[in-house]
Amino acid sequence: MLVRMHKDARERPSSRELDALAGESVFCSEFKYRPGTEIFGEAEPVEYIYQVIDGAVRSYKLLSDGRRQINAFHLPGDIFGVENGNVHRFTAEAIIETTTRLARRQRIFGGRAPATNNVLKLITRNLQHAESHMLLLGRKTSLEKVAAFLVEMDRRLTAAGVMILPMNRRDIADYLGLTLETVSRALSLLKDQWTLTFLGQTQRQIELLDRRKLAELDS
Amino acid sequence: MLVRMHKDARERPSSRELDALAGESVFCSEFKYRPGTEIFGEAEPVEYIYQVIDGAVRSYKLLSDGRRQINAFHLPGDIFGVENGNVHRFTAEAIIETTTRLARRQRIFGGRAPATNNVLKLITRNLQHAESHMLLLGRKTSLEKVAAFLVEMDRRLTAAGVMILPMNRRDIADYLGLTLETVSRALSLLKDQWTLTFLGQTQRQIELLDRRKLAELDS
């Protein structure tokens, strides 16, 4: 037996919390997974909410070439797989022999006061952004990071074909987990490759010339 | 004027969304911030929810020595400062001259169905973890990352003074944005410094000998 309990005196994770979460729908059952087994996959529809009874689970995102970023480990007592949308945003796998209790996700979202729903959506959007940003910070190269930044800003900021950045190189660097020099070098490289150009005298106005190349750098 | 609108045809961010969010309490007002001004600081009590009308905002966390990780940029239309707890988990600053609309946070949380509240708490906990993990991934050294990992697992996993890791070195590495070799080297270093010891033959059972040193490595 490799798995142990929480330090904080919780004898055994009760299903109470899970019941509370699932609301009215207290259809609960247990399920056991062998080491390395997938519990649910990225982009799969959300059917259940899970609570670890015994064992350990990793949830992660992948880049196309196999680089992996584990978002979190789920240990006994933890609830995971709670999503706002209809599909999972990452993959969950049992690390060792793991027992989970699961409850049907009977539309946790919707059917509530609109204000609450909006708060949920908003926080979920933040969480979603954080999750993909962890993948960026942990597993992407400097060039990929800068490309991802440009793609994001292009989506959010571009008007009339021009992107005018409000932030300086240091801000970008601190967003991407780099130094400002590295950001500057990456931008110069992309400029030399005709992937973008600077407009005006300051280097804050950027026109993207090759969005396809940026998108594939972004992976 | 440096700030521009969203690409997607939103003429001007309406206050509707913010109203909906704030619920009944639609006390709304506008506020203007000069470049570099703090909008709210980490650990400050949450009083308002903000929506960017015009300008740009950075929200970030700091390490004690000044290393900074920017979680997100908030651009016109974005709502930010929505928190579950009573204090902000990061600092928000205007990057350029910024106008925000703000609404009093009249206890968005609480006063709802308990199930909803539990979902909120759960997602918020995930978000909180993701936020601190971004700081780790973006700005910590390999030794600091491994120390942080040990501190986290010590809290969540240790029973009877011993920590039995369910995951292998590769999992740890993919969690921390490192390679398994680097994780192994960091653990060996901590072992040589008598900060921890391995128990048993496998290197999965760890006893922490100097939690103070680990905590200060964790910053």
Added chain:
DNA sequence: CGACTCCTTGACAGCGTTCAACAGTAGTGG
């Protein structure tokens, strides 16, 4: 025993950081 997985350790390379110099821009005040 042999095959496999997991982990450690060494040697070396390389990516990104650090340190430094310099140029362009903006703001200020004479």
Added chain:
DNA sequence: CCACTACTGTTGAACGCTGTCAAGGAGTCG
């Protein structure tokens, strides 16, 4: 208008942390 200064961004050179590649030990299981 021109210093003067502060800030921002680029670029070069050298360093060093972490990754890569490789070898080998230890545990496990059939």
